[in-house]
Amino acid sequence: MQASPRAPASSSLPTPHIEVERLELYYGSVPAVRGVSFKVLPGEQLTLLGPSGCGKTTTLRAIAGLEQPTAGEIRIDGVPVYSSERGIHIRAEKRGLSMVFQSYAIWPHMTVFENVAYGLRVRRTGAAEIAEKVHHALDMVQMRSFASRRAAQLSGGQQQRVALARAFVFSPSVLLFDEPLSNLDAKLRADMRIELRELQHRLGITSVYVTHDLEEALAMSDRIVVMRDGLIEQTGTPDEIYRLPNSAFVADFVGAANLIRGRHRSDLDVDGLIALEESTGHIVYGMAYGRPVGAELVVSVRTVHLRISTEPPAAVQNVWRVPVEQTVFQGDFTQVHLGWGTQHLIARCAAMEPLAVGGEVYISVEPRHVVVLGA
């Protein structure tokens, strides 16, 4: 399940900024991370995505130096900061990284200014330089006018900005984010997502971002590592992860998808399309995107890619006439449950004429949107 579709970095690529190799971390006998390897390139924003308990936060904290792994190696700029073989474990404060915490961790006994200045004071920066850098950082997060406030008097969003300014003010080589937006309400989260992305581009800083929120991961990352049960499920760009999930888990976790199981009918394969026969005889054409195709197949169809029409569509492949079982109005879209063979398909359509439950409609999907999942 570890296989990443990406080829190993060729010599033309820059040296990775962070390298994690065969990382394992056990709490007693309970595994949290069971052998994870990935690289982060300079200036890249990499996201660790997965459900709670998948080991993403533990991996991040191991990079930070806040958790001591059980085995493996972590290198930053080619220098090992942790290596089980060589007995190296550099303390978090010596690694030159920075981190934004899920709880913000704004020190309540200090002002906003003092919070942000902390990392500079640790580095024995001069008073004038501290003032200049702190104000610059606060400007970047639009919090300058709050400099003399006590941290306890700030709202959640403001604390978030202060935490951010504090994290980058001393120009760390790497920024780590531990679900920084999860405590904000939905509207603010969407705004902060854009701001964070912009800031990251402006600073050009390498960052590793942990989240369980798909939209956040898709919007903010250069690359995504999907994790599950302490292992890497898939690594790729947001587009790859979304378009070409390589397992049922990724397909389902990364956005809603219909999974269809069946037998490979190689006799019906045509024009590079793979034909699948579902148990009631429906034939579905999909694409393998270079993945090996076995005798038993699972394909994924995103709910947004299923088209519903009352007239027969022009296409000849992947068209079925099916009964409408239920419709759920959800504002921006309507979720339609359709009977299809022995299973149900779910389609999400933009606002449309209400469909009569029990009536029949045509559904269709382009074969390029029917993705054969990896074994």
Next chain:
Amino acid sequence: MQSARSLISAQKLAGYGVAAVAAVLVLYPVFFLLQAALDVGDPQVRPPTAYGFDNFNGIFQYPQILLNTLTVSVAATVMALVFGFVMAWILTRTNVPGRHLFEQLMAVPYYLTPLLGALAWSLLGSPESGFINQIWRALGGNGHLIDINTAYGIAWVMALFEGSVAFVMIAAVMKSMDPALEEASQIMGASRIRTMLRITLPLVVPGVLGAAIFVFAEMLGSFAAALVLGLPSRYYVITTAIYQLVQQYPPKIQIAAAMGVSLFAVMFFMLFLYRRIVMAGSYVTITGKAFRPRVADIGPLRYVLLGVCLLYLFAAVGLPLVTLLYASLQKIAVAFPAAENWTLENFRVAVTMNAVRSALANSLLLGFGTATIGVVLMGLLAWLIYRSRLPGSGLIEYIVMFPQAVPRLVFAFGLMWAWVAFPIPIYGTLWLLLLAYLTVFLPLGVRTIAGVMLQIDKSLEECAQMCGASWAFRVRTVTIPLLVPGLVAAWLLLFIASIRELGASILLMGPHSKVITPSIVESWFGTSSELTAALALIQTLVVAIAMILLIAVTRRVGAHPVD
């Protein structure tokens, strides 16, 4: 480059050092207590020449003492639970006027100490000279109305003070119950009575049972009230019997030790049972969420319940204080009030008498010492147990919390026996008392500081680390400043506890290292009740000042929530 190994050395070595100090403090006396209990050889020879269990059989030579202990403990537990339950129900579930104020006042009896209550109630209820009995006879009654020098008298005084402990525990259970559970029952059509019987009571039972066991264990080990009220009528319970066996000549150290070991074995079992019950009952109580309990409008009945609240506080706080104040201002307290009987002489004597002044000075000195050293030691221990993730921290927690299950008198007995044999001559000095206080208050201090420490989000410290701060730097700039209010509160609590300490001090103080609380007891039996009343009030004043500071500090913590 920092290797994994050098990390172990610095921080962990310091950690294990502190843990070792705590372990020695706790385990060294316990060892000597056990040794004395199992010593069946010649009592004059140390170390023991023979070991066996005969001393434990010896306990049964005193069946009356065991019966007395049981009578007093059961009676006191029942009364304390009734007080606690009634007050908890009134103050959390009814709209009695001023219930928020009452809720805070309910802590006062606990801080007034059973000793103070015993002195006051002795003045009020001794069969011959007690004020209540004098008034009874003046009104034409015969003999005495009440006799405080009996099992039920002792239990009454103990229950008045332990009632506030029972209240806190039971009120917490009632508060942590989701009112939706009762509302659901009503929605299903159950009547109020049915809801009460089928939902409310079963939900609070585990909590009340837990409180009962906890209070009973405390009663088994309580000392002050039984000493003051039982000694005149030669009514002994196990703690006063241990005290008597150690103090008499020749002392019966071995039997006393066996009694002590048995007592703490029983208390240990009780507290174990308590933890089991509290955990088993967790389906209601330990959600960690405080609900706003449903308050029943009880109409005019609320003024009756207000009377109940006032009555309890009057018996536990008002009456004892007024009695002592009156007695301290009289030349002869037992005489009927007359103009020429009023005097300030007792207070003058109290502050000028050498013995008293040195006892008070010693107590203050010990209070400052215990609180200051204690906060450092217990702060480190709390950090070690709850934050360091050091292997073995669970064991350290057990050792540190161990004195909780041992009556202070018994612990002091072990300490005495341990340090008498120790090559450094600290027996009979204030140093031994300091050691004793630091040991017996370990659970109090560690728990108080840990409470504040656990409120501080771990990421506050980790964030400082990510900013590049070394351990020492982040402790100085983040951990300590955040802990300060909690440390100040712990300091004041330790100070108060030291000033009031009786059980350990009475055994360990030497002729040149007297402290205030045992001196009050000595004065009670040796000098006059009027002077004793003055002394007790002076002590109460010192404690009250510390209390007010404590409340001010905790208020400030409340004003600046640490999240």
